[in-house]
Amino acid sequence: MKKNNLKKGFTLVEILIVIMIVGLLSTLAINGYSTYRKSAILDLTADEFVSYFSWAQDRSLYGTYGEEKMDNIKSFFEGNPPDLTLSTRAGTVLDSKKVLPKCYGLYIGKTSDDYSAGVFEQDFAGKKIFMHENWIYQGCPDIGNPDFQGIENSKVNILSDELSLDPGIVIKKMSYFSTTDSSGISVNSVIMRFSPPDALFESKVGESNLKSTYFEGERLEIEFGYVTKEADQDDRKVVFDLFNKKSYVEKIR
Numbered sequence: 422m423k424k425n426n427l428k429k430g431f432t433l434v435e436i437l438i439v440i441m442i443v444g445l446l447s448t449l450a451i452n453g454y455s456t457y458r459k460s461a462i463l464d465l466t467a468d469e470f471v472s473y474f475s476w477a478q479d480r481s482l483y484g485t486y487g488e489e490k491m492d493n494i495k496s497f498f499e500g501n502p503p504d505l506t507l508s509t510r511a512g513t514v515l516d517s518k519k520v521l522p523k524c525y526g527l528y529i530g531k532t533s534d535d536y537s538a539g540v541f542e543q544d545f546a547g548k549k550i551f552m553h554e555n556w557i558y559q560g561c562p563d564i565g566n567p568d569f570q571g572i573e574n575s576k577v578n579i580l581s582d583e584l585s586l587d588p589g590i591v592i593k594k595m596s597y598f599s600t601t602d603s604s605g606i607s608v609n610s611v612i613m614r615f616s617p618p619d620a621l622f623e624s625k626v627g628e629s630n631l632k633s634t635y636f637e638g639e640r641l642e643i644e645f646g647y648v649t650k651e652a653d654q655d656d657r658k659v660v661f662d663l664f665n666k667k668s669y670v671e672k673i674r
Contacts, residue, residue: 464670474661477527526614527541658673
């Protein structure tokens, strides 16, 4: 009896089917990763604004150099200005590690067709003045009405103007909600600032003056999203609760 020496293998049709299946699975995996990556970057962008809000609040309370800075701030407000100098060969200079209290804040504003955002600091004046039947600290100067081509002026020191958005992500809308208007008012500029010694919170919406008194329900909302939004992709909304001095992120359709 003759043996069958023919070796069995895959036919051309079977190979083509396998290639087609592998290609389909690869396409699905790449698309899924791309969607996940965009969603993660959108989350990071929104979280960055929330983190800088908390950063400004913490800096106004605790400063930048831990316990040493905090002791200097306490002495400053108790009427005992600390020694902020440092002896060097060139003479006595200001020690950068023993600076006086400062106000910290962040700004978001529209420049033509785009938005700019950043964080800033201002020197705090510890002198007390009599106002509204009470003695209060002179504090940090008013910011004025910047045009948001940047808010650099003699009263403001920009620490960073690089709160930039990832390519493709835009701020779609900024809205202010009051206790009497639940539908919200569209705004083009927002400044939020914290002042020592107890992180007094102030905000400036549009052309209005800085204010520090708020009511339940007052908030600012900033909506982020991609210019070309996919069907299953959510936008992000950063909510600044002005009354409770908190911020958080929400997903929106």
